[in-house]
Amino acid sequence: METAKLAEKPSLTLTRRFPVAPEKVWRAWTDPQALKQWFGPGGPQPVALAELDLRVGGRFRIAFGGPQGDEHLCAGVYREVVPNRKLVFTWSWPRTTPERESLVTIELRKVAEGTELVFRHEQLFDEKVRDDHRRGWSETLVKLERFVTQDQ
Numbered sequence: 412m413e414t415a416k417l418a419e420k421p422s423l424t425l426t427r428r429f430p431v432a433p434e435k436v437w438r439a440w441t442d443p444q445a446l447k448q449w450f451g452p453g454g455p456q457p458v459a460l461a462e463l464d465l466r467v468g469g470r471f472r473i474a475f476g477g478p479q480g481d482e483h484l485c486a487g488v489y490r491e492v493v494p495n496r497k498l499v500f501t502w503s504w505p506r507t508t509p510e511r512e513s514l515v516t517i518e519l520r521k522v523a524e525g526t527e528l529v530f531r532h533e534q535l536f537d538e539k540v541r542d543d544h545r546r547g548w549s550e551t552l553v554k555l556e557r558f559v560t561q562d563q
Contacts, residue, residue, distance in 0.1 A: 420513075421541035422533040427552050430525040431559045437495045437519060439559055441465050449558035451475035451483070452550035460484075467492055471500065487515075495519060502532065511536050528552075 429436055439445050443461040450458050450473060457480030462472045469489045476482035484506050491499035498517040503509060516531040530548060535541045 420533070421535045421538050422531060423535070423541055423545045423548070425530045425545070425548055425552060427528045427530070427556065428522065428524055428526065429528065429556055429559050433495045433519040433521050433526045435559050436526050436528060436555070437498075439555055440498060440517060445558070446473070449554045450551065451554070452547040456480065456482075465489060465492060487512075490514070491516075508536075511540075 439449060441463060443463050446461045446463070447458040450461070453476070456476045456478075458473065458475040459480030460472060460474035462470075464470050467489055470486065471489065472484065472486045474481040474484045484504065486503055486505050487501035489498070489500045491497055496519055498515075500515050502513045502515050503511060513532060513534045513536075516529075516533070518529045518531075520527045520529070530552065532541075532544055532548065535544060
């Protein structure tokens with residue numbers, strides 16, 4: 412896809428700070444058992460599947476939400492993996508809109524209070540999709556904060 416076309420597509424950026432080391436936030440995103448404990452928007456809906464092949468070119472699949480934890484299925488390919496610092500992956504919904512692929516970048520930076528997370532989701536289909544993802548990711552990051560701080 413042309414660079415100009417990608418630049419026209421909607422994106423979102425969310426920044427959060429967590430009072431824990433970057434390694435703990437990294438583990439939450441990259442360890443399947445950890446991810447199953449917090450991932451997804453909304454309430455305490457289960458995650459039925461978290462398959463993560465954490466390497467450049469590796470694939471992931473996560474099924475979450477609904478009473479059985481498999482209402483939504485997302486998938487993608489890791490583009491960049493820099494332990495405890497940066498994770499970049501494609502993002503798609505194979506069951507509903509497999510032709511739409513976007514890009515997620517998670518950057519972790521050590522700060523005095525712990526970790527600053529900068530979350531970017533780019534190349535979204537349209538503004539409605541961006542706004543829906545902003546809501547979902549915002550709720551997901553609240554659950555991430557609860558997960559990484561539960562033993563503080």
